[in-house]
Amino acid sequence: xxxxxxxxxxxxxxxxxxxxxxxxxxxxxxxxxxxxxxxxxxxxxxxxxxxxxxxxxxxxxxxxxxxxxxxxxxxxxxxxxxxxxxxxxxxxxxxxxxxxxxxxxxxxxxxxxxxxxxxxxxxxxxxxxxxxxxxxxxxxxxxxxxxxxxxxxxxxxxxxxxxxxxxxxxxxxxxxxxxxxxxxxxxxxxxxxxxxxxxxxxxxxxxxxxxxxxxxxxxxxxxxxxxxxxxxxxxxxxxxxxxxxxxxxxxxxxxxxxxxxxxxxxxxxxxxxxxxxxxxxxxxxxxxxxxxxxxxxxxxxxxxxxxxxxxxxxxxxxxxxxxxxxxxxxxxxxxxxxxx
Amino acid sequence: xxxxxxxxxxxxxxxxxxxxxxxxxxxxxxxxxxxxxxxxxxxxxxxxxxxxxxxxxxxxxxxxxxxxxxxxxxxxxxxxxxxxxxxxxxxxxxxxxxxxxxxxxxxxxxxxxxxxxxxxxxxxxxxxxxxxxxxxxxxxxxxxxxxxxxxxxxxxxxxxxxxxxxxxxxxxxxxxxxxxxxxxxxxxxxxxxxxxxxxxxxxxxxxxxxxxxxxxxxxxxxxxxxxxxxxxxxxxxxxxxxxxxxxxxxxxxxxxxxxxxxxxxxxxxxxxxxxxxxxxxxxxxxxxxxxxxxxxxxxxxxxxxxxxxxxxxxxxxxxxxxxxxxxxxxxxxxxxxxxxxxxxxxxxxxxxxxxxxxxxxxxxxxxxxxxxxxxxxxxxxxxxxxxxxxxxxxxxxxxxxxxxxxxxxxxxxxxxxxxxxxxxxxxxxxxxxxxxxxxxxxxxxxxxxxxxxxxxxxxxxxxxxxxxxxxxxxxxxxxxxxxxxxxxxxxxxxxxxxxxxxxxxxxxxxxxxxxxxxxxxxxxxxxxxxxxxxxxxxxxxxxxxxxxxxxxxxxxxxxxxxxxxxxxxxxxxxxxxxxxxxxxxxxxxxxxxxxxxxxxxxxxxxxxxxxxxxxxxxxx
Numbered sequence: 001x002x003x004x005x006x007x008x009x010x011x012x013x014x015x016x017x018x019x020x021x022x023x024x025x026x027x028x029x030x031x032x033x034x035x036x037x038x039x040x041x042x043x044x045x046x047x048x049x050x051x052x053x054x055x056x057x058x059x060x061x062x063x064x065x066x067x068x069x070x071x072x073x074x075x076x077x078x079x080x081x082x083x084x085x086x087x088x089x090x091x092x093x094x095x096x097x098x099x100x101x102x103x104x105x106x107x108x109x110x111x112x113x114x115x116x117x118x119x120x121x122x123x124x125x126x127x128x129x130x131x132x133x134x135x136x137x138x139x140x141x142x143x144x145x146x147x148x149x150x151x152x153x154x155x156x157x158x159x160x161x162x163x164x165x166x167x168x169x170x171x172x173x174x175x176x177x178x179x180x181x182x183x184x185x186x187x188x189x190x191x192x193x194x195x196x197x198x199x200x201x202x203x204x205x206x207x208x209x210x211x212x213x214x215x216x217x218x219x220x221x222x223x224x225x226x227x228x229x230x231x232x233x234x235x236x237x238x239x240x241x242x243x244x245x246x247x248x249x250x251x252x253x254x255x256x257x258x259x260x261x262x263x264x265x266x267x268x269x270x271x272x273x274x275x276x277x278x279x280x281x282x283x284x285x286x287x288x289x290x291x292x293x294x295x296x297x298x299x300x301x302x303x304x305x306x307x308x309x310x311x312x313x314x315x316x317x318x319x320x321x322x323x324x325x326x327x328x329x330x331x332x333x334x335x336x337x338x339x340x
Numbered sequence: 341x342x343x344x345x346x347x348x349x350x351x352x353x354x355x356x357x358x359x360x361x362x363x364x365x366x367x368x369x370x371x372x373x374x375x376x377x378x379x380x381x382x383x384x385x386x387x388x389x390x391x392x393x394x395x396x397x398x399x400x401x402x403x404x405x406x407x408x409x410x411x412x413x414x415x416x417x418x419x420x421x422x423x424x425x426x427x428x429x430x431x432x433x434x435x436x437x438x439x440x441x442x443x444x445x446x447x448x449x450x451x452x453x454x455x456x457x458x459x460x461x462x463x464x465x466x467x468x469x470x471x472x473x474x475x476x477x478x479x480x481x482x483x484x485x486x487x488x489x490x491x492x493x494x495x496x497x498x499x500x501x502x503x504x505x506x507x508x509x510x511x512x513x514x515x516x517x518x519x520x521x522x523x524x525x526x527x528x529x530x531x532x533x534x535x536x537x538x539x540x541x542x543x544x545x546x547x548x549x550x551x552x553x554x555x556x557x558x559x560x561x562x563x564x565x566x567x568x569x570x571x572x573x574x575x576x577x578x579x580x581x582x583x584x585x586x587x588x589x590x591x592x593x594x595x596x597x598x599x600x601x602x603x604x605x606x607x608x609x610x611x612x613x614x615x616x617x618x619x620x621x622x623x624x625x626x627x628x629x630x631x632x633x634x635x636x637x638x639x640x641x642x643x644x645x646x647x648x649x650x651x652x653x654x655x656x657x658x659x660x661x662x663x664x665x666x667x668x669x670x671x672x673x674x675x676x677x678x679x680x681x682x683x684x685x686x687x688x689x690x691x692x693x694x695x696x697x698x699x700x701x702x703x704x705x706x707x708x709x710x711x712x713x714x715x716x717x718x719x720x721x722x723x724x725x726x727x728x729x730x731x732x733x734x735x736x737x738x739x740x741x742x743x744x745x746x747x748x749x750x751x752x753x754x755x756x757x758x759x760x761x762x763x764x765x766x767x768x769x770x771x772x773x774x775x776x777x778x779x780x781x782x783x784x785x786x787x788x789x790x791x792x793x794x795x796x797x798x799x800x801x802x803x804x805x806x807x808x809x810x811x812x813x814x815x816x817x818x819x820x821x822x823x824x825x826x827x828x829x830x831x832x833x834x835x836x837x838x839x840x841x842x843x844x845x846x847x848x849x850x851x852x853x854x855x856x857x858x859x860x861x862x863x864x865x866x867x868x869x870x871x872x873x874x875x876x877x878x879x880x881x882x883x884x885x886x887x888x889x890x891x892x893x894x895x896x897x898x899x900x901x902x903x904x905x906x907x908x909x910x911x912x913x914x915x916x917x918x919x920x921x922x923x924x925x926x927x928x929x930x931x932x933x934x935x936x937x938x939x940x941x942x943x944x945x946x947x948x949x950x951x952x953x954x955x956x957x958x959x960x
Contacts, residue, residue, distance in 0.1 A: 016811065018823065047781075047806045052649070055814075062811050063824065068803035070652060071813025072645065073675050079610075079637065079645030080652070084803070086633055087608050087655040091803055109645075112638040310633060317628035324630030326601055326768045330594070331582065334531060335765065336386045340580040 009040040016066045027178030027204035034185045042192050044092045051094045052081045054101040057132045058125035061096040075106025078113035085118050085307050095122040099140040100130050103159050114168040116306040117196045124201050129210035162284035165199040166277050171303040172198040175295050179218040196305050230296030235267035238292045272300045354569035360419025362427030366444045367436030369412040372514035377414025383531045385585045388575025389418035393760045394426035399698045406468035411443045420574035424872030428947040434517050438469035454484040459492035487566045491516050498556035499549040512553040519557020526572045586763035588727040588756035593623035595734025603774035605656035606631035610646035615698045616754040617688040620660045640668035651681040654802035658684040663692045663705045674713040675814045680798050682741035689753040691943050700943025701755035704919035709749045716835050718842040721897040723751040725871035728763040739774050745797040755945045756869040781807025789822040796841035843898050852900035856889030859909035867893040877951035904931045916951050
């Protein structure tokens, strides 16, 4: 055993030498800061860490990390990550995407990456707007949203990233908020530690084109009543005075006040390990302003991982057939000789 | 030359020795014509003949039974001489039903052998093939050597005590046809009997039925008076060595595996099923014990992007597709080019545009390969000229990709992908070694991902290597550092560098050779799958005293360094292509040479006579 211990890394070790070019005040800064804080705690060397992104504001992320990275093409980051992870299973591979990149042009790849469950960490920055192209509505923009390309209000029924991830039977699905830095750090860490595809949606403010999209979830006055923190095995309680909860009424969630005949035991208890994704899906459909929106880990279960399975097939084939021999292969089956 | 021999049944029949023959089996797409053709091919190859094949099947898996749309054919040319094409005209045609007769008869030579399954010429079969009258009963077939065989009846007869239902029994008909042809051309049934054991071993009754039908077909040939003689074809004088049959797609698959071994890499294939490229995916999926990892992606884009990801990670990465898929991969190919990562993009061309003619051959993606991306995006292109040549092409493409750190496009086509010919098996230790070095981080204080070596190639630093952490991407990069850079002069400089790197490949590839006189009246300049037809046509014309030579391009971007000088030695240049003039466009634009074209897009390869006639017309 080596007596050499791993060097202790800090947040600064993960910063690249590039100037950061996001707009001042962008929520992306906070996500970058939390990432740099979390990575040194994982015990993974920098050279074993790779960030792969698509196109968009969020996708500039890899340039700012002193790890390996690829800023690829629009929507396709999961594809690059898949090929990299299959051939290099010991790398820690992160995919950085946004609501346009991941759900619009790249919706297909996101869906398939999640259902294949390779050991990837996918972080989707959801600002509900196209920022880099200067302000068109995105697939997560709410109905009626007035933008440069929807002057009379958006008529595009929005997608909900977590509903999609859970619909694809994602094994690790979580949500956090750019301003809630402690929680965000926890979610990134849990995503990194989970084996399989970890999908994390981050509510992220675009202060230039969609400022305040999540003010209800971040302002001191409203956040306690409009968000609910999921904790495994605990009842769903929220509110400034922790006096409200979520109860199941048949198949429907409802907001109830504690006291007045309702106790904690009547509430829905969160079970992130449930093999059935139905409750996680139900939580993903709790939306502001009718419901407090859940943040935290919706689902964390262990599923077979595509990269493990493929590499296991390679090992099995080698055990059963021996390491391939081209000369043997070329001469297998029907051959004939021509002599001089 | 002819000799007489005793048949096993005791009947004396004449055996004529001939140089070779072109035979086509045609039937419904459910009739097993491709299987029969493949067996006939393997058998002929093992008999030592040179062979060339042309499988031709519809895009529909099972078009309505008995219809003209559902006809599937397999053409085989075998010979004791060197041959390069599946043949223009058929010496023999087997028609399993009226539709097959109708769609194939035009290709049969006058007095050619025409074997038909009479049982299929009933009212329904004739009507499905739009025959008002039964051609077997009119004078329509008078010009042919018509052999009427009750193939269905005889097949049922051969298997009757096996207790199979009629549907299963009728499926053996292709073995009857095979048996008959084996007798006609003096072929051994051994190869096919071994095949039956291997393929149907788990179903003994089906195996037995196929065995009996095959032998019944052969015995029928021996005894029927309709066939008074059979033929013998000597073994061809091929270069000494051990041979096997290879289709182009199998040769590409084995070629990339060999390239991986020659370069000390494990192979990654990202692919999405598409005709006629899917067989490469199928073939490579079998070889996990060679460390081959195949990934069937959700679409063409994920197929190429996963390959680029694997290349970034240091694997030998390839993606396989056909024209429509390549169109979808375009943006990612541009990324691979600006990232300067090695990657093979294999295009098995088919009829286009759009979905076009999925199962038919064409060479119409050359300009797509050349220009089909945004921005200034040169990618080296090399093409395979025959099924066996696909093997060497794959190795050469990978050599270029890693030496110059660039994606490389391989152009094959449906004709050579599905066609087969004998392949002389190389010794793996004789294959060219492909040197690859990856930088290590030990002595690097600052790593420059876009520094360059003498080939202008940048270092291939693999994630996981300490000290070499770097970021690459689709944005323009600063020379040497690779940092994002919008400087106008830098963009010009990097564009020039990337173009120069690809242009310099011309100094690293062989000069173009020529078959025929060093100078003369006409040069036939071909590329890709037209090799066989061009070679045969030019040799034929030269035998008639014409001053004509043939150069066949493997390297299409960049062109070989001597191409301009070579073309200048001939009064005329003719470029035959299965497109509307794409290489001609490039040759004219690049060299200002007034080349003539011979162009067709009919989903079929050139007949030798088409090219020969054009040569004669130009020299008349």
